[in-house]
Structures are given as structure tokens and as C-alpha cells.
Amino acid sequence: MSMPGLIVVGSGPAGISAAESYREHGGAGPVLVLSADPDLPYERPPLSKEFLRGETDDVALHPAEWFTDRDIELRHGHTVDAIDVDGHGVTVDGERIGYGALVLAxxxxxxxxTVPGGERALQLRALTDARRLRSAAADATSAVVIGAGFIGCEAAASLAMRGLSVTLVAPDRVPQEKRLGADAGERLLNFVTSTGVRYVGGTSVEAIDEDGVRLDDGVTIDCDLVLAATGVTPHGELAAAAGLQMKDSRIVVGADMRTSAADVYAAGDVTFAFNAAAGRHVAVEHWQDAAEQGTVAGAQAAGADATWDVVPGFWSTIGEATVKYHAWGDGYDVSRVAERDGGFTVWYEADGTAVGVLTCEADDDYDHGETLIAQRRPTPV
Ligand SMILES: Cc1cc2nc3c(=O)[nH]c(=O)nc-3n(C[C@H](O)[C@H](O)[C@H](O)COP(=O)(O)OP(=O)(O)OC[C@H]3O[C@@H](n4cnc5c(N)ncnc54)[C@H](O)[C@@H]3O)c2cc1C
Incomplete structure (x- = not known):
């Protein structure tokens, strides 16, 4: 970059939306996106769904000309090693590059x-992981998926739909019972088992060895491949080393996505962000929210006014079923299930107000729930 402009670190939805929004809000300086990922920006949601099932190879976020049209320079396969917030610069491959504004995405x-043999398990985050998993699945007849969060459930269903014999193991009696409650968990269990997956709940993995996956009840499940879908850890190390205010491994930002350092913004899964509608900081790990936060960060970096004030939410597709979820994601006191024609809705409440809604084939509830949560009104009786 000839003069200090906008540097974005990360080419996920938060980073690319930040670069796009900077341009849309009149940001005229050079824009450089630096990403450790070797691939051009892509969509992660299909990686556990259509891509894993072999139904598509096309997961590109934008065609290459989208970046040139907006004069956004993209350097992928380059890891930023350090940030100097006082000197307004980042270090990448030993080169120091100055910035006017920096977005950490x-x-x-x-x-x-962390069990003996844990390194034998495949993981699923990047496109390189997904390619490895898909090619392992092509040579396998059986798989164990560890962890029944949404990615674990989606991947287990996709592997079963490919014809593998799949066992999904998790500590909860039914998938996500602790996070979403027993009613929701029973329904997720139905979705995942209807694809042919066998669910083994109430258990934890003790080790992985050449015989397979050993559970804490002594049973070993023989399999050709193991996928660990046991949650994610935000990439906060770089920001912590630069002295930014952190909450555990997340970067603390306001509703304007500003960090504790001048001209440094953060967006996406790495943040602990103040949501203006919630009136508190929340941690979310969803595609659309990462993009929304990136849009706010890019607008702010261009000198425009923008605030993160939408209710977080995501969709997940497990086999043939799609569930939609809006929630602050930091707990609830009471959950209530309502049967719907061909689907269901689970309402979540805390201190008498709506804090979450999970729906399947009930879009009116999903939309209504978003309003109730944003306005801090009670759930419908
Ligand atoms: C298989 C899968 C399926 C998913 N499905 C859904 C779904 O259906 N719905 C949904 O809402 N969400 C889904 N998600 C979650 C969603 O993809 C994430 O919430 C979203 O990608 C977060 O975006 P982000 O931009 O914050 O981070 P990421 O997408 O993780 O991007 C971070 C970027 O930062 C780069 N980076 C990190 N450190 C450095 C460094 N030091 N130097 C340079 N670059 C660096 C990384 O290489 C990467 O490019 C899914 C995730 C996965 C893995």
C-alpha cells in the first residue's frame, strides 16, 4: 500500500464485509485484506452440508473481479504476526505495513x-479441512463424529447421507440439551437420526487409537474416520499481545466495533461485542452476525455512523430439516415448546422477557420472535 489506508486481517464474512462497507461508505484510501487462509474467500456454511455431501464444489464468496472492481487488494496465505497499535502498523512475513484504520476479523x-490420540481426529473449519474430510469420507465406510453442536449434527447427517455408517457421540443425553433444552434436543435428535446417524449421548471420549474411539464406559467404536466437532476458540492471541482489552480470548468492542486502541476495530467470532438492543456485550459465532459486525466496522472506519443493534441469529440444516434461531445466546430461565403445522417453535424467556426463539417450518414465529427479543417483550403465552 502506498499510503496508510484500511487494513483488514481475516477474509471470513466479517473481514470481507468490512472492506465492502468501507468502500460503500466512501472510504477512499487503499484497502488491503490480509488472510492466513490459502484459499480465496469462501462460504463456510456449505462445508458441513452440500460440499461435504459432494453436491457442490463452488463455495466462493465472490468472483475474483468483485475485489478488483472495488479496488480491494487481497493477500491470502499470509499470517499477520504482530500489531503495533501505537505506531499504527502490522507485521506480516517480516514486512511492516502501516494503517490508517485496522479491522481485526x-x-x-x-x-x-485434549484426549490421548486426539490429533487423529479430523477438524472442520477451513476449506482445506473440508477437502481433507471429504476425501477421507470417499474412502471410508464408517465414521464417528464427536460433539453434537450444530456443526457436529450437520456433518454427521451429511456423512450418513453419503452412505457412511455414522455414530455421533456427545455428553448431552440429546443433542444440545444444555444449551437449548430437552424439547429442542429431542427434535434435533430426530433430525439427525432420521438420516441414519446413531446417537450415543451421555458419554465422553477417553481416547482415540488404531481400534477406534474409546468412550468413558469402556466401549470402543470401530471406525474409518473420526471428526472432532467440539467447539471453537476465538483467535484472540494477536490482539491480546497488542494490549487490546480482552474478555477471555475475545476482543472487547463497543456497538461501533471500536476496540480499546485508537483506529482499531474488530468484528465477527473473535469479538465480545456490545449490542445496542440487548444493552450488554454478547459473544456470537454466526455467519450473518459476523457480516453485520464487519459492515459496522467498515462504515466506522470510513467515518460513517453505524451501530450493531440486530438480534443475532442463524439457520442450520441437518439432513432435510432447517432450524432457525434468534437469541442473545447468554442463557434463559424458561423454555416452552409450541407445535406448528409440520414443525415447531421453542420460546426462551429470562426475567419475563423473550431472549430466544428456535423454529422449524414456523417462519412467522421466527420473525415475530426477533421483534419480541429486540423489544424485550414477553414470549406469547
Ligand atoms: C463447517 C461450518 C459450517 C457453518 N455453518 C454455519 C451456518 O449454517 N450458519 C451460521 O450462521 N454459521 C455457520 N458457521 C459459522 C460461521 O462460518 C462463522 O460464524 C463465521 O465464519 C465467522 O466469521 P468471521 O469472519 O468472524 O471468522 P472466520 O470466518 O473464521 O474468518 C477468520 C479469518 O481470519 C483469518 N486469520 C486468523 N488469524 C489471522 C492472522 N493472524 N493473520 C491473517 N489472517 C488471520 C483466517 O484465516 C480467516 O480467514 C459454520 C462454520 C463452519 C466451520
């Missing part, structure tokens, strides 16, 4: 599986 990576 560092995302998160799979949390390691």
Missing part, C-alpha cells in the same frame, strides 16, 4: 480435542 479455530 480473526475468527475462531477448532478447539483441540
Amino acid at each position: 480473526l475468527g475462531a479455530g477448532p478447539s483441540p480435542l
Whole structure:
């Protein structure tokens, strides 16, 4: 870059939306996106769904000319090693590059599986991981998926739909019972098992060895491939080393995505962000919210006014079923299920107000729920 402009670190939805929004809000300086990922920006949601099932190879976020049209320079396969917030510069491959504004969109990576043999398990975050998993699945007849969060459930279903014999193991009696409650968990269990997956709940993995996956009840499940889908850890190290205010491994930002350092913004999975509608900081790990936060960060970096004030949410597709979820994501007191024609809705409440809604084939509830949550009104009786 000839003069200090905008540097974005990370080419996920938060980083690319930040660069796009900077341009849309009149940001005229050079824009450089630096990303450790060797691939051009892509969509992660299909990696556990259509891509894993072999139904598509096309996961590109934008065609190459989208970046040239907007005069956004993209350097992928380059890891930023350090940030000098006082001197307004980053170091990449030993080169120091100055910035006028910096957006940290560092995302998160799979949390390691800390059991003996844990390194034998495949992971699923990047396109390189997805290619490895898909080619392992092509040579396999059986798989164990560890962890029944949304990515674990989606991947297990996709592997079963490919014809593998799949066992999904997790500590909860039914998938995500602790996070979403028993009613929701029973329904997720139905979705995943209807694709042919066998679910083994109430268990934890003790080790992985050449015989397979050993559970804490002594049973070993023989399999050709193991996928660990045991959650993610935000990539906060770079920001922590630069002295930014952190909450655990997340970068603390206001509703304007400003960090504690001048001209440094952060967006996406790596943040602990103040949501103006919630009136508190929340941690979210969803595609659309990462993009929304990136849009706010890019607008602010261009000198425009923008605030993160939407209710977080995501969609997940497990086999043939799609569930949609809006929530602050930091807990609830009461959950209530309502049957819907061909689907269901689970309402979540805390202190008498709506804090979440999970729906399947109930889009009116999904939309209504978003309004109730944003306005801090009670859930419908
Ligand atoms: C398989 C899968 C399926 C998913 N499905 C859904 C779904 O259906 N719905 C949904 O809402 N969400 C889904 N998600 C979650 C969603 O993809 C994430 O919430 C989203 O990608 C977060 O965006 P981000 O930009 O914050 O971070 P990321 O997408 O993780 O991007 C972070 C970027 O930062 C780069 N980076 C990190 N450190 C450095 C460094 N030091 N130097 C340079 N670059 C660096 C990384 O290489 C990467 O490019 C899914 C995730 C996965 C893995």
C-alpha cells in the first residue's frame, strides 16, 4: 500500500464485509485484506452440508473481479504476526505495513480435542479441512463424529447421507440439551437420526487409537474416520499481545466495533461485542452476525455512523430439516415448546422477557420472535 489506508486481517464474512462497507461508505484510501487462509474467500456454511455431501464444489464468496472492481487488494496465505497499535502498523512475513484504520476479523479455530490420540481426529473449519474430510469420507465406510453442536449434527447427517455408517457421540443425553433444552434436543435428535446417524449421548471420549474411539464406559467404536466437532476458540492471541482489552480470548468492542486502541476495530467470532438492543456485550459465532459486525466496522472506519443493534441469529440444516434461531445466546430461565403445522417453535424467556426463539417450518414465529427479543417483550403465552 502506498499510503496508510484500511487494513483488514481475516477474509471470513466479517473481514470481507468490512472492506465492502468501507468502500460503500466512501472510504477512499487503499484497502488491503490480509488472510492466513490459502484459499480465496469462501462460504463456510456449505462445508458441513452440500460440499461435504459432494453436491457442490463452488463455495466462493465472490468472483475474483468483485475485489478488483472495488479496488480491494487481497493477500491470502499470509499470517499477520504482530500489531503495533501505537505506531499504527502490522507485521506480516517480516514486512511492516502501516494503517490508517485496522479491522481485526480473526475468527475462531477448532478447539483441540485434549484426549490421548486426539490429533487423529479430523477438524472442520477451513476449506482445506473440508477437502481433507471429504476425501477421507470417499474412502471410508464408517465414521464417528464427536460433539453434537450444530456443526457436529450437520456433518454427521451429511456423512450418513453419503452412505457412511455414522455414530455421533456427545455428553448431552440429546443433542444440545444444555444449551437449548430437552424439547429442542429431542427434535434435533430426530433430525439427525432420521438420516441414519446413531446417537450415543451421555458419554465422553477417553481416547482415540488404531481400534477406534474409546468412550468413558469402556466401549470402543470401530471406525474409518473420526471428526472432532467440539467447539471453537476465538483467535484472540494477536490482539491480546497488542494490549487490546480482552474478555477471555475475545476482543472487547463497543456497538461501533471500536476496540480499546485508537483506529482499531474488530468484528465477527473473535469479538465480545456490545449490542445496542440487548444493552450488554454478547459473544456470537454466526455467519450473518459476523457480516453485520464487519459492515459496522467498515462504515466506522470510513467515518460513517453505524451501530450493531440486530438480534443475532442463524439457520442450520441437518439432513432435510432447517432450524432457525434468534437469541442473545447468554442463557434463559424458561423454555416452552409450541407445535406448528409440520414443525415447531421453542420460546426462551429470562426475567419475563423473550431472549430466544428456535423454529422449524414456523417462519412467522421466527420473525415475530426477533421483534419480541429486540423489544424485550414477553414470549406469547
Ligand atoms: C463447517 C461450518 C459450517 C457453518 N455453518 C454455519 C451456518 O449454517 N450458519 C451460521 O450462521 N454459521 C455457520 N458457521 C459459522 C460461521 O462460518 C462463522 O460464524 C463465521 O465464519 C465467522 O466469521 P468471521 O469472519 O468472524 O471468522 P472466520 O470466518 O473464521 O474468518 C477468520 C479469518 O481470519 C483469518 N486469520 C486468523 N488469524 C489471522 C492472522 N493472524 N493473520 C491473517 N489472517 C488471520 C483466517 O484465516 C480467516 O480467514 C459454520 C462454520 C463452519 C466451520
